[in-house]
Amino acid sequence: MAAYILRRLAYSLITLALFFALIFVLVRMTGNPADLYLPLNSTQEMRDAFSARLGLDQPIYIQFGRFVLDLLRLDFGDSLVRGIPAMSVALNAFPRTAALALVVMPIAATLAIMIGSAAAYRPNSIAGRTATLGALVATAVPDFWIGIMGVLWFSVMLGWLPTSGTGGWQYWVLPVLALAARPTGILAQVVRGAMVQTLTSPYIKAARAKGISKQALVFRHAFRNATLPVITVGGEQFAGILSGAIVVETIFGWPGIGKTMMDSILQRDFAVVQASALVIASSIFLLNIFIDILYARLDPRISFK
């Protein structure tokens, strides 16, 4: 197991390195920060001095070489906008997004298991059909639309919740609502599919023939096997929030990693874009390894080779 994890980490490092080279080139293609940071009437000398100070006058392969050397010393450069190390900007923003994901996913998973089981248990009953349709609606609703409609309903009309910002629990309700809908819908469909499959498999038939009650059948026997695909897809959704909460963060002024990265791209704050991308990608790699381990723990047929 330890050997497997080590090999996975080594593999991830190669992918991370490739990914990093790509980001490095891409952010530099967005243009020279000098256009943004120097006054319009600045002279060519000022521009050159600015570029030289940031090392942007060098050919890109030299810039990249320097960048890699700095990386080895764990130096990610300083933020152009804030003048503090880029990595601390990224590490300051990331927990806010991770906290959102950590609140959203348990809620989404619990709801999805309830909806999905109801849909699979009696697929043709009214409750089953309602659950199936509910899951579909949740899958199809754009997060920004839920966010805006939530603001309209709960903030503007009822005045119960703040429109944006951070603070007490009131500030969490709408972002969580907006982010939870789609994972709930997708997971509920996965639960439904997995449950339909397990409920018709031979071992369930055997258990049923033995006279086990329907509740025990669903929750003790079928559910355990149905958790595996739920974990896979749940992991993807979790990663999706870590990297893709950008729209919801923008709507609610949530200073998470997505908003930080988006703002940094617009401000050509290359160091922060790079540091944020590294933090997001590393967290997703770690998440994937964690899910693999969890998977092997839950399914004795899977073993690490």
Place this chain on the structure above:
Amino acid sequence: MSVSAQNPPGESTGSKPTGGYVLASLRHDPLAVGALIYIALLVLVLVGGSVVLGEMAASQNLRMRNLAPGALEAGWQYLLGSDSLGRSVLARIVVGGVRTLGVAFTTVVIASVIGTAIGIYAGYRGGLADNLVMRVADISLAFPGILLAVVLLYIFPPALTTVIVVLIVNRLPLYIRVSRAETLEVRERLFVSAARVLGASTWRIATRHVLPVIAPTILTVATLDVAVVMLVESSLSFLGMGVQPPSISWGLMVADGRRYLRAAWWLTFFPGLAIILTGIAINLVSNWLRVALDPVQAARLHKHGDDDGQ
């Protein structure tokens, strides 16, 4: 999951479902029938309507601004209200829908064709090519798709083609993954080995033996993906990085309406509703296709339904 481990998914498509069978399966699925009718009507209304209403969607009328929905006394075009410049929301939804669905459909067709070709190639050839393709696909999995899109859209001019190219880049890995995984499994089947022994060229095996077997899976994935692309494009347009004014898309309408939320909720509500309804319909069709194109799963589902009735 445990069942699919015993029956590899591709195995079930060994006997090809005929068109008649697929259509007949609609009898068991009234929701899918409804969804297909909705989509057919939507396409008809959007294509026909955008020709008729194209001018109305852009024409301003300041005396008619911010009309609430149902203001029929001002004219039928204000059924869904009007915006701050007095433009008909209904007309704008029709015209915006053409753009939204057109972008989504174009993206999915191109991404699925290119992605499937790469996936089959990587899966069938294996070795270095396969490794390379999968590492690149890994990157895209770890990389925030929407942020990559934002970076690309910031670099290149915000034209419609840029948006489509960015969306294709965003969706390619999905098709590469799915078609590669399926190819890996099909490659080991007897009929492929037989074809190889008989001297069939790689091209012939890929197009005549592998592709037909994996096509139903790709079709199901692609159908669902139209809804996903629609959401991604809407998000990008919402962030101001997708479809640019004066063009209209549903996501852009939601973003524009946000500023007038207090005064005119309908500017945000109706375009969002259009996205949701269309998304639900596409999901329903994709669900139906997945079952209908896979006889084993269809039998299982129906059997389960019967069991349930007892």
